[in-house]
Amino acid sequence: MRPHRPFIEARRQTAARRRLPCALSSILLVVCAGPKVLAQQTDPASAPEPAIPGPPYQARNIEDNLEIGEIENDSVKPGPVGRRVYLFKPPTDATIQLDVVSKAIDSVVAVYEEGAAEPFARDDNGGEVANARLILRPRAAPTALVVVVTDKEQVGGRFELRAAKVAATTVPDTLRLTVGSPATPGALTESSLRRGGIPFAQFAFEATKGQRIQIDVTSEAFDNAVELWRSGRLIGSDNDSGEGTNSRLIRHAGETGEYTLRVISPLGSLGSFEVGLASVALPNPAGPPVRLTALSTIVDSELTLKSPVRSDKSYATYVLKVPKDRRLVASLEGFEPIGKGRHPKVTLEVGHLGPLGFLTARTVESANETLPDGTLQKRPAVLSLQTVSEGDLAFRVTGDMDFIGKYRLVLEAPSAATAAAASEPLASPQ
Numbered sequence: 169m170r171p172h173r174p175f176i177e178a179r180r181q182t183a184a185r186r187r188l189p190c191a192l193s194s195i196l197l198v199v200c201a202g203p204k205v206l207a208q209q210t211d212p213a214s215a216p217e218p219a220i221p222g223p224p225y226q227a228r229n230i231e232d233n234l235e236i237g238e239i240e241n242d243s244v245k246p247g248p249v250g251r252r253v254y255l256f257k258p259p260t261d262a263t264i265q266l267d268v269v270s271k272a273i274d275s276v277v278a279v280y281e282e283g284a285a286e287p288f289a290r291d292d293n294g295g296e297v298a299n300a301r302l303i304l305r306p307r308a309a310p311t312a313l314v315v316v317v318t319d320k321e322q323v324g325g326r327f328e329l330r331a332a333k334v335a336a337t338t339v340p341d342t343l344r345l346t347v348g349s350p351a352t353p354g355a356l357t358e359s360s361l362r363r364g365g366i367p368f369a370q371f372a373f374e375a376t377k378g379q380r381i382q383i384d385v386t387s388e389a390f391d392n393a394v395e396l397w398r399s400g401r402l403i404g405s406d407n408d409s410g411e412g413t414n415s416r417l418i419r420h421a422g423e424t425g426e427y428t429l430r431v432i433s434p435l436g437s438l439g440s441f442e443v444g445l446a447s448v449a450l451p452n453p454a455g456p457p458v459r460l461t462a463l464s465t466i467v468d469s470e471l472t473l474k475s476p477v478r479s480d481k482s483y484a485t486y487v488l489k490v491p492k493d494r495r496l497v498a499s500l501e502g503f504e505p506i507g508k509g510r511h512p513k514v515t516l517e518v519g520h521l522g523p524l525g526f527l528t529a530r531t532v533e534s535a536n537e538t539l540p541d542g543t544l545q546k547r548p549a550v551l552s553l554q555t556v557s558e559g560d561l562a563f564r565v566t567g568d569m570d571f572i573g574k575y576r577l578v579l580e581a582p583s584a585a586t587a588a589a590a591s592e593p594l595a596s597p598q
């Protein structure tokens with residue numbers, strides 16, 4: 169293990185040591201190159217090595233420990249696996265600046281959570297000239313990090329690695345948002361927080377018990393998702409309930425206090441986004457179902473913020489009096505407001521309305537399928553059924569988590585002569 173000298177002292181020594189080789193390098197270039205080639209041929213440590221696995225990095229990949237201070241006179245080897253791998257346990261209460269300083273290599277520094285395949289932070293030229301520099305914000309958990317220094321040109325050479333406590337000048341991890349204020353811009357970058365390699369940005373806001381909050385994340389740059397947390401517990405998540413691949417959550421605040429919101433890029437793409445927080449209308453209590461009169465009918469309607477809600481999902485209920493021995497086909501699809509990208513998922517249930525509420529007999533969901541050419545194809549929710557007695561059938565239309573928008577419910581009753589034998593019998597109440 170290398171000695172870790174205090175930052176200032178080590179820096180002075182390094183500067184003194186460096187002056188000589190730098191001054192001589194221009195006139196001794198040829199002479200210096202000679203021994204280097206020779207060394208590569210004879211020194212087993214410089215011989216080509218088999219590819220070293222990682223990332224994710226294992227304990228056996230760790231070559232040294234990094235502490236606050238400086239590792240001087242270290243070097244990366246030439247070639248694609250030339251690198252230095254350190255274990256670093258940063259203090260949880262300090263912002264840390266990592267600097268790779270070298271005149272020999274075009275340094276790149278990457279920092280991984282232990283066991284992670286993707287770095288949560290990486291830099292190429294954030295320092296002077298081609299030197300890499302990273303600022304690590306204070307961390308919530310005192311876990312170790314894996315710091316990897318490489319040479320982008322794969323030539324290899326000497327470098328110093330410094331880890332210093334610095335004043336926190338970067339944006340804090342958690343930006344505060346206010347419900348009802350205009351949408352707040354944000355961005356996911358190379359230095360964004362990551363969980364399991366997935367970049368995210370974190371926000372906090374206050375909500376009052378009973379308040380209904382609509383969270384909208386929009387981005388032209390990446391397919392976003394959103395998560396809502398309360399006291400360390402995930403209480404809601406969404407991927408595509410907004411327009412296109414945008415995410416939307418509508419939730420009641422169960423308690424007064426602080427909530428944490430994460431904007432996520434599940435596919436790892438980076439770019440800018442906007443996050444909006446609105447306090448929206450409370451839903452109406454469940455009313456009587458809408459009675460349909462024709463066996464074959466098309467219902468074009470809409471789930472709105474005033475639609476009744478169960479488990480934070482908006483829904484509408486219909487009843488239809490059906491005769492005995494009729495085949496019925498019911499299909500349901502939802503429409504997003506602009507009509508681009510993925511279609512909102514909707515659920516169709518058929519059953520009976522009784523004193524205890526809706527008794528579901530069968531449930532089917534709409535779906536999005538990705539075709540081999542990459543396009544998305546929408547499959548409506550379709551139910552085919554055969555009545556066995558006369559009576560009221562009930563249909564319930566439910567939006568996917570937080571879908572607010574138009575839908576179309578189509579009921580078709582083919583004549584008895586064309587009723588398909590494949591239809592499954594469905595009992596109706598007497």
Ligand SMILES: [Ca+2]
Nearest residue numbers: 274275292298
């Ligand atoms: Ca660099």
Ligand SMILES: [Ca+2]
Nearest residue numbers: 391392407413
């Ligand atoms: Ca999405």
